[in-house]
Amino acid sequence: MPLRLKFFLVFCLLTSIPLFILLFGVVDRMEVEIRQRTESELQTTLDKMAGEVELILNSQKSIANGLARVPAVREFASSHALEAYRKNPNLYKQRAEILEQFFINYQHSVTSIQALRFLDNSGKTLVKVKEGKPIVAKLFDEKMKRMYVANQSSRRFFQDALKARQKVIMSNFELGQVVAGADFCPAMVRYSVPIKDELDQVEGVLIVNMWGQRVDKTMEAALGGYPGNAYIVEVSTDAQRDGIYLYHKDSAKRFANQVGSNYRLSAEMTTDEWNNVRTSDAYGSLYKDDGRMFFYRKVTPYPKNDTQWLIVIEVATDFVLAPIRNMRESIWMLLALLLVISLAFAVWAAFQLAKPMQLLASIITRYADGEHSIRYDANAKDEIGFAGRAFNYLVACLEKAEDERDKAERAVCQSERLASIGQLAAGIGHEINNPLMNITSLAGLVEDEIKNKNPQAASDMKLLQTEVKRCANIVQGILNFAKENDPQFKEFDMSELVNETLSLLHHRIETAQIHLVTQVHSPLKMVGDPNMLQQVLVNIILNAIQASPEESNIFISGSVHNEFVVVEILDNGKGIDNNNISKIFDPFFTTKQEGEGTGLGLSVSYGIVKRHGGTINIEKVVPAGVKVSIVLPVKACTQNEEQAKANMPVATGGHSKIGLITNTKDKIGAVYVK
Structure with a gap:
């Protein structure tokens, strides 16, 4: 495997493993935490929205209940007054005008009221004020001998009021309709308050229609600019109303049961998903495969009814997890950048490392080829420098060993030469020593004979003996060298x-x-x-x-x-x-x-x-x-x-x-x- 490829693999592993751990460990954990934090924040928002909706409904119920206790209403509804009305029609007309004026004045002061009307115990509307204007009674009750506006005896809200035991009965949140075939008016909630006498007998029913605009504004303001959608969806046993939007920013999708459309939240979910939502606890969430997330909270506006309101916030997964997505993209880009940098660094590092290695290899090869004077002279402090100095030390040791070998060879040769010379000198010494002894003896005899006759010759003989003795000493040295005396x-x-x-x-x-x-x-x-x-x-x-x-x-x-x-x-x-x-x-x-x-x-x-x-x-x-x-x-x-x-x-x-x-x-x- 080439050196640059090894460096590339090592650098890639060293740099990418931490990033992969960050990507698949830390980032995934952060995604879970962001989902949990988002769900917690939106559930808090849902609690706030549910509280405000319940506050609006309770406030409207209190208004309706308070109106039923007003003297003008109580006096007009009194059963004792009915007999007086039969005897004195002008008294009825006078009491009706007083109640009508009260309704007009009150509606002007409380603009959230769409209409006020009073129904007798037979279901006939006797007094009605709609949007600040009185509605003229055009129908005549033959039995009671009085005019009335409309007969509502067949309407559910009237029938529920007659049978209910609670003080205020809230109807469904729906669009209002003036007459058959007319356009629907904006959404409203109808509150029915039965007015009873001391014997708990119904004397009449007060109907208060409240605009749904306060609910709409509450839903619009609750998100506070959060990039999502808020809905109010009804969960009901009535198949016609189950899953319809009571509030949607697109008004065309509201009240599908009345306008004949199929815009329902239940239609955007599978049957199992909607059933899970219907049967879930007060809080819940749903993550769709298409990238939408639904967080919801249930509200029970009808105390003795199974119908519930589902306050829903829909957000896009891409928006919630945008920081995670950006982080993942940044990490992938960083990985790509690191791969490029690692490749470049691997090439550079391989070149930087291979160059001194090639230099050292060249020095070793040249030394092996006979260039024994070459040495590694770089001042590198790394492992290559250590190897180069080790090469120099090896060469020095080899040269020292070679010198010692040469010395040993010279010593052996010298020892052999000296041994040969010694043997030769011993033989020559013995051969020379005998004539020298004869010369010494004869010179001594001659000296004795002529020392008195010829002193000069005797002196020469003495000198001859001295030189012979000197030669003998030399010969003796040779013999001493030659013979190995222990x-x-x-x-x-x-x-x-x-x-x-x-x-x-x-x-x-x-x-x-x-x-x-x-x-x-x-x-x-x-x-x-x-x-x-x-x-x-x-x-x-x-x-x-x-x-x-x-x-x-x-x-x-x-x-x-x-x-x-x-x-x-x-x-x-x-x-x-x-x-x-x-x-x-x-x-x-x-x-x-x-x-x-x-x-x-x-x-x-x-x-x-x-x-x-x-x-x-x-x-x-x-x-x-x-x-x-x-x-x-x-x-x-x-x-x-x-x-x-x-x-x-x-x-x-x-x-x-x-x-x-x-x-x-x-x-x-x-x-x-x-």
Whole structure:
């Protein structure tokens, strides 16, 4: 899978998962809460609307009941007055005019009254005032010998008033009709008040028609600008009236039973939905699939009747959940934007990450192809930088291992060469040694014979013997190098041996005006041949003295590392040419002037250290000087050479935390660490 695709998937997951949680968790929860809050708010509004409607109806009932108690009404309806009316028609006419004028005056003061009329106990309208104007009686009652307006004995509201036990009977909320075939007048509610005597006998009925405008205005004002619709719907056992709109902002949809239309709330619902509404408690809600929500509250305007009014608020789901819809759209847009940003960032991040990786891969490939000088040199602080620096460390370790391998190979070659040279030198030494002994003997005899006769010749013979002796010493050095004399092992203190050797060379050091600095731990107990090892120390220190200029320093240190004694001698001389490093342990090899050395010191020292199971190493020091490191086992060497070298420490010449004592007079310093 490409790196940019991995980045894209990771970034998409990291950014989209929280948004999906927000979308399908938080937003859905918010939608539920908004629905609940909306329902709670609208139910509160419905309570307010129901309270105002009930207040209007109760107020109108109180008006009707109060009118029935007015003296003008009571006197006109009195049964005692009926007999007087028969005897004196003028009295009836006078009382009727008084009642009619009262109706006119009262209607002018209470404009919500559409009509007032008084019916006798037979159902004939005796006095009627409609919309502030009296209605002239044109019909004559033969029995009672009086005029009347209309006969309402067959009307339900009159019949209900005769049978009702309550004080005020409320009729259905409906359109008024003057005469058959005429246009309907606005909606109204009719209140019937039976007027009874002391024996609870009906003397007459007061009819009060109230305009429905107050109810309409209450419904219109109740929403307060809320973007919804408010209705009053009748729930009735009468199929003609069940589900009709008593109030609708579109007046054409009201009172479907009277105008012959099919506009009903029940028609906008399924049968099950409407039945659930009819049988539900006082509060309820209905969510339609078409996006409409209905919240309703029931009102019971008729105390002893199953008919109920349903006050309904209809709102659109899109409006209520508009914030949720906008939030969802915003989240989807944000998701799309994040996908684009993630893609762009993935491409950019992949390029930024791949570039240093490709650089590192190129460096590794070039190194593998033989360009061993190349290194990772970027200063990156990230994981790529760590990998690059690890590559540099690996290369350094490989080069160090290669250098050590080369040194080991050179040491093996040198050891084999020295062994061959030693065998050859031993044979030559024995062959030369015998003639030298003969020459020495003959020169001595000749000297004895001529020392009195020819002193000059005798002196020459003496000089000859001296040169022969010198040659013998050289031959003896060769033999000592060639033959592997076993060391005489015993326990001794290497620190004391170093100090003793420095005491022997004290005069040479002082004469050469060399400053000697020692850092030797004490004690340095080990097992070895102190005489042979002192010869090694003398040879190496003399070489350092001869190589060092005046007023320079020679550093000598001694310590124990991993069961090995390490002695290091460091001078500040000119150093050794790289071409001569591999030859320094060869017999007769020397860089000194002719006559200043035989070239056997380091060869002999090499053999002694080797027979002790140790190593001797010579390194060129930058900028000038040579460091000789002697590593010897603390215990007598009983293991083979490979095992000894495997456990042997690398002599680094490091300094311990020790004190330095300097003798300025002798220019010799010594350090003892206990």
